[in-house]
Structure formats: C-alpha cells, structure tokens
Amino acid sequence: MRHSSTSTKAQRFVHPIDPSTIPHGFTTSATYSGIKAAISPKPAASSSSPSSPPPKPDLALIHSTTAKAPAAAGTFTKNAFKAAPVVLSSKLLVQQGRRARSILINSGCANAVTGKRGMADAEKCVAQVGGLLQEGGVDQGEASTLLLSTGVIGVPLPMDTISKHIPGLVTDVQSPSSSASAAEKWHETARAFMTTDTFPKLRTRTFTLGSSSTTYRMLGIDKGAGMIHPSMSGPKSSGALHATLLGFIATDAPIAPAALQSALEYAVERSFNCISVDGDMSTNDTILALANGAAAEGLKEIEEGSEEYTAFAEELRSFCEELAKLIVRDGEGAEKFVEITVKNAPTRQHAHSIASSISTSALVKCALHGSDANWGRILCAVGYAPLPTNTDGANEAQGWSIDPQKVTVKFLPAKGASQGEELVVLLDGAPQKVDEEAAGRLLQQEDICISVDLQGGQWSGGGAAASAKQATEEATYWTCDFSKEYVAINGDYRT
Structure with a gap:
C-alpha cells in the first residue's frame, strides 16, 4: 500500500x-x-541548544x-x-x-x-x-x-x-x-x-x-x-x-x-x-x-x-x-519494499541464487524506483545468476539449466493490498502486452511482489530419465529500490 x-x-x-x-x-x-x-x-559543536534532545x-x-x-x-x-x-x-x-x-x-x-x-x-x-x-x-x-x-x-x-x-x-x-x-x-x-x-x-x-x-x-x-x-x-x-x-x-x-x-x-x-x-x-x-x-x-x-x-x-x-x-x-533511501519469489527450480539453492541476482541488480532496483515494469532487466539478472556448484565445481543439479522458453514473470499486488491486479509481463518466454496505466498503479505502491516461474527448466540428455526429474523448489528474497537519497547518504563518509 x-x-x-x-x-x-x-x-x-x-x-x-x-x-x-x-x-x-x-x-x-x-x-x-x-x-x-x-x-x-x-x-564538536561549541554548545548544545537547551531544547535539543x-x-x-x-x-x-x-x-x-x-x-x-x-x-x-x-x-x-x-x-x-x-x-x-x-x-x-x-x-x-x-x-x-x-x-x-x-x-x-x-x-x-x-x-x-x-x-x-x-x-x-x-x-x-x-x-x-x-x-x-x-x-x-x-x-x-x-x-x-x-x-x-x-x-x-x-x-x-x-x-x-x-x-x-x-x-x-x-x-x-x-x-x-x-x-x-x-x-x-x-x-x-x-x-x-x-x-x-x-x-x-x-x-x-x-x-x-x-x-x-x-x-x-x-x-x-x-x-x-x-x-x-x-x-x-x-x-x-x-x-x-x-x-x-x-x-x-x-x-x-x-x-x-x-x-x-x-x-x-x-x-x-x-x-x-x-x-x-x-x-x-x-x-x-x-x-x-x-x-x-x-x-x-x-x-x-x-x-x-x-x-x-x-x-x-x-x-x-x-x-x-x-x-x-x-x-x-529501512534501507538507506528506500521507498519500495520488494518481495521476489523464484519458483520451480531444481533446488532451493538455485532459486535462492537467482532471486539474489535479481535483488542486487542496480538496473532492476532503479526501474522499481521509477515504477517501470522493466521485465527485460529482471530476465537479464535471471540469466547471469551464478548457479550453485558442488565441491567439484559442477552444477549441484547436474544437467539442469534454465529454459528461456518456459520462464514466466509476473508483478503482483502485495499480500493484503486493497487494490491492484496480477500483471503478467512474460509468459512462457514470450513478452505480453502490458497495460501501462495498470502497471504504473501497481508499481507506485510501496510494497511490490515479483514472481519468476522457471517452470522446471530443462534437463540435458532427454529421454525418460530426464523427463522424470522434478524441479519444484522455490525461494524468496526481500529487497528495495535505489533512490538518489541512497547515493547522498553513502557519498558522505561521515554518516
């Protein structure tokens, strides 16, 4: 809200x-x-005002x-x-x-x-x-x-x-x-x-x-x-x-x-x-x-x-x-509270890593500050997310990868919000026509939810063994937008 x-x-x-x-x-x-x-x-100040707390x-x-x-x-x-x-x-x-x-x-x-x-x-x-x-x-x-x-x-x-x-x-x-x-x-x-x-x-x-x-x-x-x-x-x-x-x-x-x-x-x-x-x-x-x-x-x-x-x-x-x-x-300069959920990954660690990548993208955070439903920046952060590896350096879910043709991205109203409706911006890897006015109303809210559904991704090798593998794990990250105030606060080493 x-x-x-x-x-x-x-x-x-x-x-x-x-x-x-x-x-x-x-x-x-x-x-x-x-x-x-x-x-x-x-x-130090020479003297304090008697009314100062x-x-x-x-x-x-x-x-x-x-x-x-x-x-x-x-x-x-x-x-x-x-x-x-x-x-x-x-x-x-x-x-x-x-x-x-x-x-x-x-x-x-x-x-x-x-x-x-x-x-x-x-x-x-x-x-x-x-x-x-x-x-x-x-x-x-x-x-x-x-x-x-x-x-x-x-x-x-x-x-x-x-x-x-x-x-x-x-x-x-x-x-x-x-x-x-x-x-x-x-x-x-x-x-x-x-x-x-x-x-x-x-x-x-x-x-x-x-x-x-x-x-x-x-x-x-x-x-x-x-x-x-x-x-x-x-x-x-x-x-x-x-x-x-x-x-x-x-x-x-x-x-x-x-x-x-x-x-x-x-x-x-x-x-x-x-x-x-x-x-x-x-x-x-x-x-x-x-x-x-x-x-x-x-x-x-x-x-x-x-x-x-x-x-x-x-x-x-x-x-x-x-x-x-x-x-x-209470993030420095933050005006938006953003919940990012990544669903249908092979492990919770995969979902966590991808959600983290989105949450730390400066471009995503700036777009959110400007109430811009820029799903391209979200997809970019999904695509370069470092997937977790085991001690041998191999993908923890051997043979699994993101399938760009399956990914669906939605902007959602915050839980308990009195207004706003689900906004699908990417469906099965294909961009959707977006009602810009509806998107603006949704993204101007203080609380915003983003859902990234990987829909199981894909397993290499094909065949019955690969198709039988499941990718149903999810993870949620919480982040905020970037504002000019953040730069002002962190540009002064004395703060």
Missing part, C-alpha cells in the same frame, strides 16, 4: 511492546557514551539473571575481513560450550580492520564485563560475554569512553533501577544498535511448543540500513565504510545449545540471508541468540529431533523473517 509523505517509517514500524511478552530472566541497560564523538573527524544511546548490555548461563548461538559474516568482535565472539561460543551470560553492544565504531589493537580492545571489553559480573556474584565460568559492534570501519574503539561507562551498565543489569520500565529499557537498547537506521527495530512474541501448554516468550532486536547483503554461517568447531547488520534474539524457552545453534542457522538461512539493500556484505554481520529457560524452572532442555524442537525452529524462522524485513524497509 501507499503511505502519505507525512507518515514516517518510524510512525509505521515502531510498535510498543507488551511487557508480558518480554522473555523472563533477561535485563538490559543502555547509555550514551560518546563513541562517535570520540572518533569523528567533525569538529539528548543523544541516542550507543552502548548497551543485555544480561541473563538465571542461575545457569543461557544456551548461546550465533551466525557470522563470511566476509574475509571479519571484525574483531566477530572473530572473538565466534571463538568464545565454541570455547564456552555454546553458553554465554551477556551481550555487549556498541554503535558508532565497528572495530573492523583494526589489526591486533582491535582484537586486544575486544578482549578488554569482554574481560571488563566478566570481571564486574564476578564481583557481583556471577561464577567465573558463567560470566562469558559476547560482542556486537557496528559503525565506522578502520577506526579503533575509543576504549577510554567505553570502559568508563561499562561499570554503570553492569550495575544496572544486576540490580535494575526502577527509573524506567522494562519495555522502555528494551526500546533504548534497540536505539543503541542504530547507525543510519531511521527507527529502532524491536519485536516480541509469545508461543507454545508442541503439546505443551507452557507459554514462552521471544524478543528480537536488529539493525541495518546500508551495506546489506548478508551471508552468515555458524562458528566452526575449529578454530568500507559502515559495518552494518546486527541482530539479537532472546527467549525464555529451554533450548539446548546445539539445538539453538541448529535452529538459528536454519532461521537465518531463510530470513537474514535472503535480504539485500545494496548487495554489499559487511565485515560485522552477526546474529546472536540466547535461550535461558526461565519460562518454567526445571524443564529439560529441548534437543534436536523432538516435536518441540521442530516447532521452535519454525517459530524462530518466522520471527527472524519479521525482523529481517524491517531492515529492508
């Missing part, structure tokens, strides 16, 4: 959270520490108060230039048996491409939080802290200002003050994640698992607006620019560490790894999850293979999809 120019993204997508949906056993605290001011080359938080700590450290899981960027917090958190997850007590978040400085100093600074942050937690009574083996950092690349963390503010955060999460409600504190923590984001991205939900009547809760925060094209995987057992996509998910369900990692990887592959704003993969992309089991004391941790695990994995996937879509909606 279209929205009036007076309706901001924040007004439409920032939702107050119901306190009853906040996972039990988690506390949080956020503060402004002046990270960006400490590293920014811009001169206070700066947004840039440092936050999330903590579990449960007796036992929560199960922890993470997925991390595949970029070769992994930031220090990415390397350290991935390492700590494995070393600590996939359990962690706290998450320290900072915005304004990514601590990426900062060499040995960057790693030393990350380790100092972990050590300081852990030491203060131990002083507060947390067992040393239960005090592990993971890190999330976002902001400018190539600049060291301003450790003086960060170290000065960590003690206050630790005190607050261990003995929460009554000055702000839990919902308000989570909102401020979501703001602490933000860089070029225009609104904080915070969601909660409640759910049950299998035949159990126990109510569990889930809370998620993520951030990102530019340099968005994640490809994340889990930590291994063996051991630009603005850096960008971060996410955190907390649940009070009792999920075993290995099961949580498996469920998170499944969810991320079908959500965060299916979004793109500009086709650039960050050095810092990280999604962390904690499950502390505080919903019901004494429940056995859920393991893979159970009915409850299957239900939880799907719940997490759905939740991650909801969070991931918020990032696309």
